[in-house]
Amino acid sequence: MTQHQFPRQLMTLAYMASVVLMISYAVWLYAMGEYRDLVVPSFMVLLLLAAFLLHLGQDIRAHLPRLVLLACTYASVIAALYYQPNTPLIWFGLPMTAAFLLLPLAGAVVLHMTLLPLWWFMPALSQASPTLMMGYVALGLLLALPRWEHARRRALLRATDPNDSECDAYHIDTLKERLHSEYQRADMLNQRLAVLVIHLPQRDMAEEQFGPRAAEALLSALCTEVYSCCRDHDLLGRADSATFWLVLPDTSESGALLVRDRLQRALSRRVLVETGQVEVRIAACLPCPKEDFEHYLQRLEGRGSALAKR
Structure with missing residues (x-):
């Protein structure tokens, strides 16, 4: 899977932060007595811990723990919107943002367009106004634009730079x-x-x-x-x-x-x-x-x- 590279230390902090946030969310649901909604976050904690351990492994490809992290983000937001229809729709953009950060540009766009009609089967979005759909599309365009511009500049640099990108030799x-x-x-x-x-x-x-x-x-x-x-x-x-x-x-x-x-x-x-x-x-x-x-x-x-x- 071809993708842009983040520093390993930054990704380590991201996995640790995701585990802490999910544990905090599960503890908050437990304190509020929402035991029915506690199942998904508890399972997501285990998956995120597994993703963190996969990330620490030296012989594991980087895309595998990233896919687990992305799947946990989508599952958590979908569960929150399904079981709690009053959840603020601002969380609607969280998994989309994670997709554009963790996936290649083409994969994030395809996933974004595929899930566009599926979101409206959620109870929290069944009565949403058309402006929300426009906001969803606009957010996708805003997230894709920096990645596209970065890819364009890299292609331009590759076309004009005679040297290889990884060593002191000709391309x-x-x-x-x-x-x-x-x-x-x-x-x-x-x-x-x-x-x-x-x-x-x-x-x-x-x-x-x-x-x-x-x-x-x-x-x-x-x-x-x-x-x-x-x-x-x-x-x-x-x-x-x-x-x-x-x-x-x-x-x-x-x-x-x-x-x-x-x-x-x-x-x-x-x-x-x-x-x-x-x-x-x-x-x-x-x-x-x-x-x-x-x-x-x-x-x-x-x-x-x-x-x-x-």
């Missing part, structure tokens, strides 16, 4: 453009060109077990060692999540193999706290005489896939 589109330029220059000037395909097998494991910061530290360590071992005009770009291409202009196959050995020795001495010694798989890939550039790109991608399967 795949910029990498292919620069590689194409070096390919044409080598062909016109009858010079040599080599590309090292570098795969990080620990990258996906680091993110799953230790979170995105460990994965970014691994990527940063790779980029730092590459730049320390290579020339200023060599190009490093990220081909996919765990694969990089190091473009070596005016480099023969033997020179590329020397660079590969130097990189492997340097990276083997790099030790990180979470993942230990950095492991890499590196292969050299040189263009064949009179080879089409698109075919060369396919060979590079195939070499990266082969390294990932080793």
